Amino acid sequence: MAVLSPSRRLRRTPFSDGVEAAGVKAYTVYNRMLLPSVFESVEADYRHLKDHVQVWDVAVERQVELRGPDAGRLMQMLTPRDLRRMLPGQCYYVPIVDETGGMLNDPVAVKLSEDRWWISIADSDLLLWVKGIANGYRLDVLVDEPDISPLAIQGPKADDLMARVFGDRIRDIRFFKFDMFQFMDKDLAIARSGYSKQGGFEIYVDGAEIGMPLWNALFDAGEDLNVRAGCPNGIERIEAGLLSYGNDMTDDNTPHECGLGRFCDTQTAIGCIGRDALLRVTKEGPVQEIRPISIDGDAVGPCDRPWPIFAGGRRVGQVTSAAWSPDFSTNVSIGMVRMTHWDPGAPLEVETPDGMRPAMVQESFWL
């Protein structure tokens, strides 16, 4: 495998020194920033994540901050999800769409107050779209990327580890809610969220200078919990059906195709730029949709390009993420399948780098 050439353009994070000291073996690049992808091995990291607790440098989840009297209006222009009942202290998963209903990002919106929001983004320069819209519509809002670097604590022992550093009040945070905590006299938003199904938190670390002190405090507090450095795990996230923007969907796809139709309130999300384009697809439904797909045979290689899906000799979709699952003893994958073949049990063939493999649409994701 080729190495990654370092340069300033591939930005380091406030936790990079800790990540290197922990022996990171591989990276990916996400929002022009380094995202660790392997420490011991993908399989060993997976086992450890499911059994213990990990600290993840996910500073690549850059924030787009909206600030000012039009912040709420702008936020609603970006997404077809109805935000009228969202309260400060809540996090919403929000598809972001362009004027054609194409997905530009699938971030988590964090409502800090009526006139202040963070958008915790997936891998695209959403900042540029939001700035362009704010400028073009002459909205009274400031849009920028604040110096916020999320650190995720994930795994079944996440509550115990976090309580040792932030106190037992951390246990009271409910799913997709956040509360404010202090570390080194800094106020930090901490949410119960994260890109795994093992449970845990995301700390919105404000300012680079407390990055390594916080990293070290977590490792010092969790030695007997077997805490380790980790990262979003390619096997676990596919088992759990956690989508990856750029992998499982692009701006070619509508939210409905991505199985995100339940987040599209096209009747009530007044002001959303992509609303008109999505009205019809909301009514009729999409003609292709994301599905969990098992792929037979031994372990398939990493899915570095779309793998075509065939049925009866005709192309009916593509697989975009795949990995061997030790816990389910099959290749788990995420694919986009046409409606003629998306029912559970539908027999398919997937063209992998090792040749054609039998495959099958599953009833649900594996978790």
Place this chain on the structure above:
Amino acid sequence: MAVLSPSRRLRRTPFSDGVEAAGVKAYTVYNRMLLPSVFESVEADYRHLKDHVQVWDVAVERQVELRGPDAGRLMQMLTPRDLRRMLPGQCYYVPIVDETGGMLNDPVAVKLSEDRWWISIADSDLLLWVKGIANGYRLDVLVDEPDISPLAIQGPKADDLMARVFGDRIRDIRFFKFDMFQFMDKDLAIARSGYSKQGGFEIYVDGAEIGMPLWNALFDAGEDLNVRAGCPNGIERIEAGLLSYGNDMTDDNTPHECGLGRFCDTQTAIGCIGRDALLRVTKEGPVQEIRPISIDGDAVGPCDRPWPIFAGGRRVGQVTSAAWSPDFSTNVSIGMVRMTHWDPGAPLEVETPDGMRPAMVQESFWL
């Protein structure tokens, strides 16, 4: 060095099969796509580039296409460079700025016709800014990313190699002009341009299916010219003062700070979104500017984060790209220096990973 984990999100190019067959050893990621960074070694690749001819997969230079009656108006809104005299068939290097005059990209604009433009972008999702502006201002223009993948032919023997594949008419293209040529019955725009100072061309390959046939045709035609696969070279581009967006400048910087003031016609570029913000800096000049800086001592490591520059114990700038130059027997670098210390000959100190090093502002870049 850590390896790069493959995934669909880090897009392959139409030439990736050729790049792999040529033995690529390292990549960087650029516009969420694979950009080769090392074949034999950075030093060997450098020597070969200066002596022979190389074929570069620069498909990462994605195109933003503007099409429609408002295409020209939109193009002028994006840049402070006056485009009124630009003719179809010309390429212009254009700083792109936001409403505060901050650099969003430093691409080459290609004028195909009065109502059709390509913007051949550096590393940021400029598409999202352009789409946001077009939508917000309700312009009559379509904005998208066409299936165009540039392939660069660089080095002193570039004219000879290209003439063998496209005919002697290729020699008549002047610098930063383009003309249309045919390959496999496809019309291709070919410009005399590229990210080196060794001379050469960029072929705007239209459609993935002719990618490998063209790659192979170039290698077949150039065997006796010692043609090899190559890539933008970290040493050569610093010697030549070719800036890199994300490395040497970010959206924090104005074009003037980047030495691009000559491309800012703030008096006449009517309609440019960042014009007002840049008017004053055009008059007064910037307080910091990019400079060529030599760094004493043996070879410094790769510049993966800004290296602070000091003078008399005070911080006066930062180095953002650096490499050992075999031809000039010194470390060559690009840095941003405050006006108090930017004159040629000014003695500085640079804090490298190996400690403080004496350094000096140069009269000009090394080429």
